Amino acid sequence: MIETLKKADFAYAPFFLNNEEGIHNYTRSLKIIENTLADFLKGNDSPYSGKKPHELEARLNELSIASIKGETLESVAAELAEFVINDSMNVHSPTCIGHLHCPTLIPAVAAEMIISTLNQSMDSWDQSSTATFVEERLIKWLCNQAGLPEKADGVFTSGGTQSNYMGLLLARDAYCKRVWDVDVQQHGLPADSKKLRILCSEAAHFTVRKSAAQLGLGEQAVITIKTDANHRLSIDEMNQQLKLLKEQDLLPFAIVATCGTTDFGSIDPMADLAEIARANGIWLHIDAAYGGAMMLSRNFRESVKGMESADSITVDFHKLFYQPISCGAFLVSDRDHFQYIQHHADYLNPEEDEEEGMVHLVNKSIQTTRRFDALKLWMSLKVVGLDTFAEMIDYTCHLAGDAAAMIDKEDGFRVLNSHPELNAVVFRYDPEGVSAQLADQLNKQIQQELLNSGRAFLAKTRFEGQVYLKMTLLNPMTRLEHIEDILGEIRVLGEMFNMMEE
Numbered sequence: 001m002i003e004t005l006k007k008a009d010f011a012y013a014p015f016f017l018n019n020e021e022g023i024h025n026y027t028r029s030l031k032i033i034e035n036t037l038a039d040f041l042k043g044n045d046s047p048y049s050g051k052k053p054h055e056l057e058a059r060l061n062e063l064s065i066a067s068i069k070g071e072t073l074e075s076v077a078a079e080l081a082e083f084v085i086n087d088s089m090n091v092h093s094p095t096c097i098g099h100l101h102c103p104t105l106i107p108a109v110a111a112e113m114i115i116s117t118l119n120q121s122m123d124s125w126d127q128s129s130t131a132t133f134v135e136e137r138l139i140k141w142l143c144n145q146a147g148l149p150e151k152a153d154g155v156f157t158s159g160g161t162q163s164n165y166m167g168l169l170l171a172r173d174a175y176c177k178r179v180w181d182v183d184v185q186q187h188g189l190p191a192d193s194k195k196l197r198i199l200c201s202e203a204a205h206f207t208v209r210k211s212a213a214q215l216g217l218g219e220q221a222v223i224t225i226k227t228d229a230n231h232r233l234s235i236d237e238m239n240q241q242l243k244l245l246k247e248q249d250l251l252p253f254a255i256v257a258t259c260g261t262t263d264f265g266s267i268d269p270m271a272d273l274a275e276i277a278r279a280n281g282i283w284l285h286i287d288a289a290y291g292g293a294m295m296l297s298r299n300f301r302e303s304v305k306g307m308e309s310a311d312s313i314t315v316d317f318h319k320l321f322y323q324p325i326s327c328g329a330f331l332v333s334d335r336d337h338f339q340y341i342q343h344h345a346d347y348l349n350p351e352e353d354e355e356e357g358m359v360h361l362v363n364k365s366i367q368t369t370r371r372f373d374a375l376k377l378w379m380s381l382k383v384v385g386l387d388t389f390a391e392m393i394d395y396t397c398h399l400a401g402d403a404a405a406m407i408d409k410e411d412g413f414r415v416l417n418s419h420p421e422l423n424a425v426v427f428r429y430d431p432e433g434v435s436a437q438l439a440d441q442l443n444k445q446i447q448q449e450l451l452n453s454g455r456a457f458l459a460k461t462r463f464e465g466q467v468y469l470k471m472t473l474l475n476p477m478t479r480l481e482h483i484e485d486i487l488g489e490i491r492v493l494g495e496m497f498n499m500m501e502e
């Protein structure tokens with residue numbers, strides 16, 4: 001045995017020894033971490049300590065990264081609490097309502113322990129014996145929830161970025177195969193691929209462009225369609241664009257519909273887009289990273305109508321499903337489409353295994369080593385239950401509606417989406433007699449000061465060139481009174497900053 005591991009004074013045998021002492025080390029270590037986190041959480045309502053970035057950086061630069069002889073977990077945990085944990089963003093705070101960044105469910109966090117302790121890897125069956133089939137069942141369940149046909153399939157991903165990339169990758173390769181009989185995986189892109197185009201709304205996620213760039217099509221391949229007054233893709237504009245592309249001899253091969261845009265939570269007319277896609281032989285990818293959770297809603301289930309007609313779907317669980325990062329899925333209506341990313345490695349998923357019916361999930365993923373993230377979603381769905389999931393999601397949507405209505409009524413505020421479809425509200429402090437330029441500055445200062453004081457974290461974004469504040473109300477523990485308080489605070493800060501200008 002390695003000398004240092006034998007030493008009696010070595011505080012932690014760092015592996016999972018199966019004797020009593022080993023198990024004790026394991027449970028004791030967890031207890032220390034539990035207590036450290038409990039200290040952070042207890043009585044902590046604030047989204048952030050308020051420290052400035054340069055201060056954090058300077059403090060962290062003082063810390064040693066490695067220690068020669070090793071330290072006790074207690075002392076490292078204490079140091080982490082002081083320097084890392086206590087100044088982290090507190091996603092559990094009811095006023096941490098900036099980004100699509102959710103509070104996590106306790107059963108999901110507990111499942112993370114199982115995931116990390118068992119450390120199954122989803123690429124080949126012999127690294128994930130039961131986990132492979134748990135993931136497969138979850139995928140089947142999700143396909144059913146989305147209303148996809150019998151041939152549907154899917155895989156867990158690291159999130160929406162990866163899922164969107166996969167959707168466009170399969171769409172591109174399916175098109176090249178069908179239209180030009182070109183196998184892109186073997187031969188690369190044909191010359192005419194320069195003409196390929198992707199259509200999405202101007203409010204679609206930036207990863208559509210990023211994917212196009214990475215897929216060798218260039219960002220030039222992405223044509224953005226104007227949105228209507230409700231920030232949804234305009235079907236009229238879509239039809240006009242399609243006509244224009246035809247005239248220019250360009251080749252639209254994919255439409256990306258967004259079910260829940262990142263800023264407004266608006267939902268593109270998916271059923272209409274499905275019809276257009278079908279009529280034109282175009283792949284429909286639905287980016288439901290945010291809005292996919294409406295599958296579980298009771299009151300707003302209607303809003304995901306049309307999703308069942310997609311060729312592929314992105315769903316994120318580390319947003320409105322309250323899962324720890326990272327956790328997402330990519331679904332396809334026809335499992336045969338995964339052929340475009342097939343690769344047989346002798347050591348991992350040889351062809352002969354396939355003939356014997358062995359399941360190796362690497363066949364459906366662009367990752368190789370991959371986490372057993374399906375487990376935390378499963379554990380959450382079982383422990384929390386579908387009734388509570390529906391209630392939580394519906395509550396946050398009602399809260400956003402109430403919040404938008406409340407802000408709309410206030411003098412000196414402007415709401416961009418007074419009837420939010422999901423739970424995001426975009427608004428701005430905009431008192432009379434203040435120029436647009438000054439209002440931009442005031443909103444920036446307000447957002448910064450709310451964070452610095454630890455009162456609330458709102459995101460800031462831009463719309464038509466102007467600065468807006470955004471509340472993403474994912475947390476079912478946030479109440480309308482919290483929002484009322486924040487509005488009061490915004491008014492006070494706004495008046496103060498405005499006065500300092502004069």
Ligand SMILES: *Cc1c(COP(=O)(O)O)cnc(C)c1O
Pocket residue numbers: 100158159160161162164205207258260261262287288289290316328
């Ligand atoms: C969050 C989001 C993404 C990106 O997903 P990640 O999980 O952050 O990779 C893509 N599309 C939409 C609409 C999103 O809201």
